[in-house]
Amino acid sequence: MMQSIPTPSQADHLKGIYHLSQDADWVSTNDLAAHIQSRPASVTGMIKTLQLQGWVAHRAYHGVALTESGRRWALELVRSHRLWEVFLCERLGFDWHEVHDLAEQLEHVRGRELVERLDRYLGNPCWDPHGDPIPSASGEMPTRVRWISAAELPVGSRATVTGMHTVHDTFLRHLDALLVRPGLRFEVLNRSEFDGSAEVLYQDGKKFIWSVQTSENLYVQIIE
Amino acid sequence: MMQSIPTPSQADHLKGIYHLSQDADWVSTNDLAAHIQSRPASVTGMIKTLQLQGWVAHRAYHGVALTESGRRWALELVRSHRLWEVFLCERLGFDWHEVHDLAEQLEHVRGRELVERLDRYLGNPCWDPHGDPIPSASGEMPTRVRWISAAELPVGSRATVTGMHTVHDTFLRHLDALLVRPGLRFEVLNRSEFDGSAEVLYQDGKKFIWSVQTSENLYVQIIE
DNA sequence: AATATTATTTAGCCTCGCCTAAAATTCTTA
DNA sequence: TAAGAATTTTAGGCGAGGCTAAATAATATT
Numbered sequence: 305m306m307q308s309i310p311t312p313s314q315a316d317h318l319k320g321i322y323h324l325s326q327d328a329d330w331v332s333t334n335d336l337a338a339h340i341q342s343r344p345a346s347v348t349g350m351i352k353t354l355q356l357q358g359w360v361a362h363r364a365y366h367g368v369a370l371t372e373s374g375r376r377w378a379l380e381l382v383r384s385h386r387l388w389e390v391f392l393c394e395r396l397g398f399d400w401h402e403v404h405d406l407a408e409q410l411e412h413v414r415g416r417e418l419v420e421r422l423d424r425y426l427g428n429p430c431w432d433p434h435g436d437p438i439p440s441a442s443g444e445m446p447t448r449v450r451w452i453s454a455a456e457l458p459v460g461s462r463a464t465v466t467g468m469h470t471v472h473d474t475f476l477r478h479l480d481a482l483l484v485r486p487g488l489r490f491e492v493l494n495r496s497e498f499d500g501s502a503e504v505l506y507q508d509g510k511k512f513i514w515s516v517q518t519s520e521n522l523y524v525q526i527i528e
Numbered sequence: 529m530m531q532s533i534p535t536p537s538q539a540d541h542l543k544g545i546y547h548l549s550q551d552a553d554w555v556s557t558n559d560l561a562a563h564i565q566s567r568p569a570s571v572t573g574m575i576k577t578l579q580l581q582g583w584v585a586h587r588a589y590h591g592v593a594l595t596e597s598g599r600r601w602a603l604e605l606v607r608s609h610r611l612w613e614v615f616l617c618e619r620l621g622f623d624w625h626e627v628h629d630l631a632e633q634l635e636h637v638r639g640r641e642l643v644e645r646l647d648r649y650l651g652n653p654c655w656d657p658h659g660d661p662i663p664s665a666s667g668e669m670p671t672r673v674r675w676i677s678a679a680e681l682p683v684g685s686r687a688t689v690t691g692m693h694t695v696h697d698t699f700l701r702h703l704d705a706l707l708v709r710p711g712l713r714f715e716v717l718n719r720s721e722f723d724g725s726a727e728v729l730y731q732d733g734k735k736f737i738w739s740v741q742t743s744e745n746l747y748v749q750i751i752e
Numbered sequence: 753a754a755t756a757t758t759a760t761t762t763a764g765c766c767t768c769g770c771c772t773a774a775a776a777t778t779c780t781t782a
Numbered sequence: 783t784a785a786g787a788a789t790t791t792t793a794g795g796c797g798a799g800g801c802t803a804a805a806t807a808a809t810a811t812t
Contacts, residue, residue: 313769333790346770348791353768365777365790396645406639413633421620537799557760570800572761577798589760589807 308357312412315381316340317350318359321370322378330367379443384419385411386432391422393433400433400485401476435467435486435523452526454492455500455519462491463524475521482512489527532581536636539605540564541574542583545594546602554591603667608643609635610656615646617657624657624709625700659691659710659747676750678716679724679743686715687748699745706736713751 310318320340324331333351337344351368354360359374370378388410392403420441423429430438430446437446457463465488468479479485483506493511494503500516514522534542544564548555557575561568575592578584583598594602612634616627644665647653654662654670661670681687689712692703703709707730717735718727724740738746 344790396649406637406642409637413630415630418630425620567801568760
């Protein structure tokens, strides 16, 4: 029962738990279901399987957390996913916001050597096209200055987009419409007291309104 | 019911029917089951589904054949499979006999544009690393001099290995042990009356014995 | 032509992953 | 602190895709 490898569905759950674990120690059934587009009852069922495999610890009615071996699997999946995204963008010429779904499928391809060879072929990249870090084969994340969301920026400050929190297709398309992409430099001109939306001036002179949901999901680095 | 896309399992069946169709007009349940490592009863079940989708025609107790739309799917799968094999060998540096299982997974990744971009990226190759033809996007096969199996060669003739019939892992490993690969030049020194095995001299001076099963699965081109 | 052999299909069962509805538990708030 | 609200788990069911064993049809043999 130990030693097995996660099925695609199990992998999706592990990866979801991994991502949500960055906000809280114990991940709730509801949040996980929302994150992977499933239902709470289905998640509970899968968690039982994952627990039998030794990949998660489950405190009934309280939440789920990855064990050390679960974390290793999750990191391997994240690594595979992000390397494929680099391949799709840099080699095949896809746009950075088109690649998530394809990488979601490619990350499940299993075979000794595949990911390591891909990594070497791509030049051992540290960041994916969305600006997210790619863990090394041994599971270490490249370090970077602390994540700040655009919603935390004071009015008047200038910053660069370095990454984004969610990678759902709708969000990526939304950003595309706003002409937002990693590397964009901008200034916060104003923020509404009413709904938190921010008026933003891009370096090229264009002005856009970012909703509070948009700002919260954008990571930035302040320009001094 | 029409217009849908085959699941991985359905795709495997379609591809199997396609390959076996090269030997006979109607493919038998038993042969297909053996070819895709399944059971006759399971194949019958899947054939019913494929028939509902309009991808195969089934004459009960007589066999199954692809419809035009089934053939299109099969060719698309073959194309995707062989392009990924080229990628794995030429870009990632895998050996030609290691890539079949990985390509078997990669071929199922679906997404608009993916295969076309991969094709362009690889330089629109016509032949995969096993020497098999890669169909074009519109489903045409590159043409080549007629396939001849090594078992048809008269004693004394010299030839080059251009491809192989089966791509089962055991066969590929067997060939590896015999140092056989596409491009190998050799001469048939002798053929046993008893079991059909052939004594073969390679260009580099090495001598091997090829069983009749080995010879039958090797395609060659005669050197005048 | 009748029977034995082989191939194929049907019948019935299983697991996995998903669902909804109902029950159980925890959290919130009056 | 007790009732109501929200969350989570359990119970029960479904479809896809696989299996074995039994029944049926086709083929080969005498």
